[in-house]
Amino acid sequence: xxxxxxxxxxxxxxxxxxxxxxxxxxxxxxxxxxxxxxxxxxxxxxxxxxxxxxxxxxxxxxxxxxxxxxxxxxxxxxxxxxxxxxxxxxxxxxxxxxxxxxxxxxxxxxxxxxxxxxxxxxxxxxxxxxxxxxxxxxxxxxxxxxxxxxxxxxxxxxxxxxxxxxxxxxxxxxxxxxxxxxxxxxxxxxxxxxxxxxxxxxxxxxxxxxxxxxxxxxxxxx
Amino acid sequence: xxxxxxxxxxxxxxxxxxxxxxxxxxxxxxxxxxxxxxxxxxxxxxxxxxxxxxxxxxxxxxxxxxxxxxxxxxxxxxxxxxxxxxxxxxxxxxxxxxxxxxxxxxxxxxxxxxxxxxxxxxxxxxxxxxxxxxxxxxxxxxxxxxxxxxxxxxxxxxxxxxxxxxxxxxxxxxxxxxxxxxxxxxxxxxxxxxxxxxxxxxxxxxxxxxxxxxxxxxxxxx
Numbered sequence: 144x145x146x147x148x149x150x151x152x153x154x155x156x157x158x159x160x161x162x163x164x165x166x167x168x169x170x171x172x173x174x175x176x177x178x179x180x181x182x183x184x185x186x187x188x189x190x191x192x193x194x195x196x197x198x199x200x201x202x203x204x205x206x207x208x209x210x211x212x213x214x215x216x217x218x219x220x221x222x223x224x225x226x227x228x229x230x231x232x233x234x235x236x237x238x239x240x241x242x243x244x245x246x247x248x249x250x251x252x253x254x255x256x257x258x259x260x261x262x263x264x265x266x267x268x269x270x271x272x273x274x275x276x277x278x279x280x281x282x283x284x285x286x287x288x289x290x291x292x293x294x295x296x297x298x299x300x301x302x303x304x305x306x307x308x309x310x311x312x313x314x315x316x317x318x319x320x321x322x323x324x325x326x327x328x329x330x331x332x333x334x335x336x337x338x339x340x341x342x343x344x345x346x347x348x349x350x351x352x353x354x355x356x357x358x359x360x361x362x363x364x365x
Numbered sequence: 366x367x368x369x370x371x372x373x374x375x376x377x378x379x380x381x382x383x384x385x386x387x388x389x390x391x392x393x394x395x396x397x398x399x400x401x402x403x404x405x406x407x408x409x410x411x412x413x414x415x416x417x418x419x420x421x422x423x424x425x426x427x428x429x430x431x432x433x434x435x436x437x438x439x440x441x442x443x444x445x446x447x448x449x450x451x452x453x454x455x456x457x458x459x460x461x462x463x464x465x466x467x468x469x470x471x472x473x474x475x476x477x478x479x480x481x482x483x484x485x486x487x488x489x490x491x492x493x494x495x496x497x498x499x500x501x502x503x504x505x506x507x508x509x510x511x512x513x514x515x516x517x518x519x520x521x522x523x524x525x526x527x528x529x530x531x532x533x534x535x536x537x538x539x540x541x542x543x544x545x546x547x548x549x550x551x552x553x554x555x556x557x558x559x560x561x562x563x564x565x566x567x568x569x570x571x572x573x574x575x576x577x578x579x580x581x582x583x584x585x586x587x
Contacts, residue, residue, distance in 0.1 A: 201510035206519050207574070222513035224506055236503045241510055273495035280502035281458045284446055287505060288423035288463055290512040291444035291553050297428050298556065331513050334520065334556060352429070 159268030160230065164193055167255030174254060176247035184235040184245055188256050189272075190227075195252025196322060197227040200331075203242025223332040225286075226310050226322065232272055248322055282309060290333060296343045298333040300352060307363045316354055317365040323358060381490030382452065386415055389477030396476060398469035406457040406467055410478050411494075412449075417474025418544060419449040422553075425464025445554040447508075448532050448544065454494055470544055504531060512555060518565045520555040522574060529585045538576055541584040 167173050173193070176182060182197065184190065190197075201222040226248065227233045235243050262269050282305065289301030303320075311318035326344065327337040335343075347353045354362040389395050395415070398404060404419065406412065412419075423444040448470060449455045457465050484491050504527065511523030525542075533540035548562040555562075569575045576584045 199506070201507075201513070204510065204514055204519070204523075206514070206516065207522055207569075207572070222510045224509055224513075234503075236506075238507060241507050243506065243510070270492070270495070273492070273499055276502045277495055277498040280498045280505060281456070283502060283505040283509060284421070284458075284465065285423075285460060285463050286509060287446055287512065287554075288426065288444045288465070290509065291423070291446075291556055292426055292428070293556055293558065294428065297426070300429055301426075332509075334513050334515055336515065347429075350429070 159265050159271070160191075163191065163257070163262070163265065163268060164255060166261075167191070167193075167257065172256050176250070176252045176254065178247055178250040178252075180247045180250075180252075182245040182247065182254055186235060186237040187258070189232060189234050189259055189262075190245070191232045191255040191257065192227050192229050193253040193255055194229050195250065196229065196248045197233060197252065197254070198246045198248035198322075199224040199227065199233065199243060200246065201241055201243050203240045205240040220331055221328075223324070223328045226306075228310060232275060295333065295335045295339055296346060298335070299329070299340065299343050300347060302329070302333050303347075303353060303361060304363060307361065311363065314356065314362055316356075317363050319356060319360050319362040321360065323360060381487050381493070382413075385413065385479070385484070385487065385490055386477060388483075389413070389415075389479065394478050398472070398474045398476065400469055400472040400474075402469050402472075402474075404467040404469065404476055408457060408459040409480070411454060411456050411481055411484075412467070413454045413477040413479065414449050414451050415475040415477055416451050417472065418451065418470045419455060419474065419476070420468045420470035420544075421446040421449065421455065421465060422468065423463055423465050425462045427462040442553055443550075445546070445550045448528075450532060454497060517555065517557045517561055518568060520557070521551070521562065521565050522569060524551070524555050525569075525575060525583060526585060529583065533585065536578065536584055538578075539585050539587040541578060541582050543582065545581055546583075 164173075176195070182190065201224060204220070204222060224243070227245070233245065235245060262272070286302070286305055289305060290298055292298045292301060307318050307320050310320060310322070312321050313319075325337070326340040330337050330340040333340075344353070344355075348355060351364065354364055356362050386395075398417070404412065423446060426442070426444060446465065449467070455467065457467060484494070508524070508527055511527060512520055514520045514523060529540050529542050532542060532544070534543050535541075547559075548566065549559040552559050552562040557565075566575070566577075570577060573586065576586055578584050
């Protein structure tokens, strides 16, 4: 049972998944998105990814202006917060100054939206969904720990390992992240810059800790 | 209903909380811990905090030895991952090299442990518990975003704001974190050092963004 032995594969196999997807289609709650198109989201709604993959980002960070008395200046950069794959669900919570947004990371990406009360009569589905959030909470705790590391190279390698563990697909060498991320996106996740990430990726490659495959996909060798 | 309007207060008011606590006591599943005592935890068990507060930390981080070919060297420092207050629950998942541990942050701290199947017949309680994990997952996403900021001062202020929002108690000035954290502990959470935290806390104080009250408690003024 998933609750006693958490893993993403099990969590994704919602028993009620197909009937919910059908319900969404019948009720015109589905839409297809192109690469990098923003999913219009609202607090309180629940989004199921039927196809493709979602990239969660934060675009609302404030920076403290250290030259003046406090004045928050908006930080234009986007912070990468993870993927939501087909078979998974997400919700977006509003809490200024954070501005969490969802983008289709690949195309086509198909999303169904629901209210929580829409699934009031699908108790098992609801439970499986909450188990998925519970699993994600456990993984985020590991991610938080990784970002607590002082050296950027440790944050980088820890971050890539967790991401590939969750979203990687088996390849000849080991496991490969099936999505492309720019060095700037990776940097935004680990509190570092594009330039630093490029340098440190080179170091990880040299040490054989990662391999870059065609289409710039990152692979963790066995 | 909590599921449509998530907040910690609502999440903590488990309807079945008291009966579960009684059940735990009747079945000798409760224990009191002194300050900084480690809670012996096992994967697959669920822990309810009846009294006091828990500090979650990771003590298993590996560092990449950049002078050699890859060799993970154990990082002796402890990374602070958050609090679990009375009325909340936690579980510890094993995933090497991470080594997540729970400590009593204050005394007395009283913890009840259960198996998930112990609450199979308490469906509402189970659901409320999963809603709590769902809420925590949402908050951790904001925390991840905060740690993605490049400047340590932004990470520091974002981290303190989130922590005080979740765990602060009202005080004359605004809201105050009722637990003491060392600068080293704060630094470990935001990927920074004790020395940097001390310097940046001074800056935040000077700008009036935080106030330090007696017993070194951190307060966010209104």
